[in-house]
Amino acid sequence: MHEPLNARQIGLWRNAIYVIFTLCGFATATWISRTPAIRDTLGASTGQMGWIIFGLSIGSILGLLGAGHFIASKGGRFVMMNGLLIGAGGLAIIGVGSSFFTYAPVVFIGLAIFGFGVGICDVAMNVEGTMLERATKKSLLTGLHAAFSLGTFIGAVVGWYATKSHISVITHLSIVLILLVVLIVYLSRFVPKGTGQESKTDAGAPTLTTKERLAIWKEPRTLMLGIIILGMTFAEGSANDWLPLIMVDGYDTSPTTGSFVYGMFVAAMTIVRATGGILLDKFGRVAVLRASALSAIVGLLIVILGHNYIIASIGVVLWGFGAAFGFPVALSAAGDNPHGVAVRVGAVATAGYLAFLVGPPLLGMIGDSIGLRMALIVVLVGIVFAGFTSHAAKPIGENGQATTK
Template sequence: MTTPLPRAARVATWIYFTLNGFAMGLWVVHIPVVEDAADISHSTLGGLLLVLGAAAFAGMQVAGPLADRVGQRKLLPAAGVLLGVALFFPGLADSWWTLGLALVCFGFGNGTIDVAMNSHAVVVERAYPRPIMASFHAMWSIGGAFAALVGAATLGADVPTAVTLSACGAFTIVVSLLTGRFLLDGRPEPGEAASAAAPTARPSTKLVWLLGAIAFAMMLAEGVANDWAALHAEDVLGTSTSAAAFAYGSFAVAMTVGRFATDRVSALIGPVAIVRYGAALAAFGLALVVVVPSLPVALLGWALFGLGLSGSVPQLFSAAGNLDQRSSGALMARVVGLGYVGLLAGPALIGGLAHWIPLNVAFIVPVALCLVAVVFAGVLAPRAVAAEELVSR
């Protein structure tokens, strides 16, 4: 008898990824307005964004073990509510310290739901005979695009930021609570956990760190594109501001399309090939941006860069979540956390290097990190995981 697929849980997970992308996107499009309302400088905002990142990392490390203890079915709706409540606060900030407190809450909520939804995605994927992780990450991108449309409409209509963020926060809370009933509990049954614990050692720390290191490299490269693609087109290639926007747009569209396609490709060639050849394609695409000072070539390069990166992170998160079902959340929190550090570090690293060398030359760093991922992609192979577990016994 064939076990029915948990389609409702899959759709519910799509919704949570979309909500998270929507919330983050709303914050991003309102950053200039919030900065003005709080009457702070760009440098102060930069410091507060680091606070947001640190709070998100803390939320991830709390959410991982909590998912293993209470189950994703309880944690994920609670994380969605926490994120929705936190979305109220940035629009109310009127000073640097009130904005700092708001971003601590928002960052913690974002980190919590990030690990909770990825951990639940692994649980749902286990019930399917094929990979489905990348499609969840594609829905995050869709949520961000929807936020950009909503933000443009509300800002254009002069709707107060506090009203927009509060209304969207309330929407996030309601949808999170309504969707929670369709989730799965990823904790193994007591008998299943006991039988699994006897013959199998926990995965080695070395393997977890390798997966985290690759996630760091790939998400650092993604962060570079997010913050520097348009600036490269404007400052290095000399394009107009409107034309420069197409540089990031080509990257973002290619990444979204690639994530929708990755699951089917991964089912055919496996996660190692997705990461290895995807990282190689990303390195080639960014190398085009570095060496050819032409906008059409740059647009092609950023598109290849986005397409190459699109499938790598979902494969890494899925591998981390499947290392040990008993501690899936905690293991994923480490890998997701390291990836998030890379996402934050990438733009800052390139910005620092750009003070000393041309911006396009600074892009050699993410190119090199993509090549490192090509070399170490083999750690995602099932036989590598098995070998690491034998060594750790």
């Protein structure tokens, strides 16, 4: 940002970013909610569908790796808005590929484009969130990630209704595309230009060179924040992918009960994220992260060692409480120093998404040998490491020196 903003402008900026987080979650859930219909239309097997979805992973990783450079060059607003537009275009290609051509490679390409757009938007909106925290002097990222969770819930409900009402995939995705484009164009006016963009005036330092941007990935504090987000995101992603099966296979519950227990996990995370700003402002990042790690450790131990699903459900809630803070707090800490903020947030976010993408399949492979419940020991180890490195989230000033909490 190159000009100071008044309170009204900051308020409009904050509200716009909340909506954008919601839109990003909504768009993601839109695709997920129609995967059964797309699979059936393509006539793809489970293995073939896995390869098709791999396009999403490729696009997401490329977007995450390139986001820091794009933001440093063009600014957060440019990358965030164009990322959502690219993602909307990817949805259009998915719709066409699954409805008109019924050709799997087209869907693969659409998913790669969608993943790339959402990936760069994700980093950019988190950079906007960290800059908002600086402007308001309040902890906002946990609330913003709660908005993302709300968006996924809304997208899932809309997808369920579209499926139940026999609304075609192309019609559903086209409506979502139009909604995204209209809201992006409308919201862009409220987001200041140049957030996260490197210039010679930022923090009194010259523009970072490519070599300096790469060096940021090796900074001790950035690496430790990466460990925090790896451990906590592994805990979150593992629950998203495996918790219903853990309850069904590990505790002999019905699929309905397994889904309900997973709903408890999501609800616990969403509630904590929605109210987390108050806790962070009162107790600070380090104390909250340590308490989160402890909660997740206790919760996982209960799930691993429990003897009935009711006790295990209590553990799941504690697990959800503990996993809620890692991602947003680590990203908030990565944005403390405005010089190189886009690269740091991008590096830490990439670590988090690698845990999302790689961690759950790894857990599945281990679970084949020792069972999913016992495989959670790997998640437990990751959280222990995250807890031990929590001190890295201590706030620093623009000069890189630690401040308070």
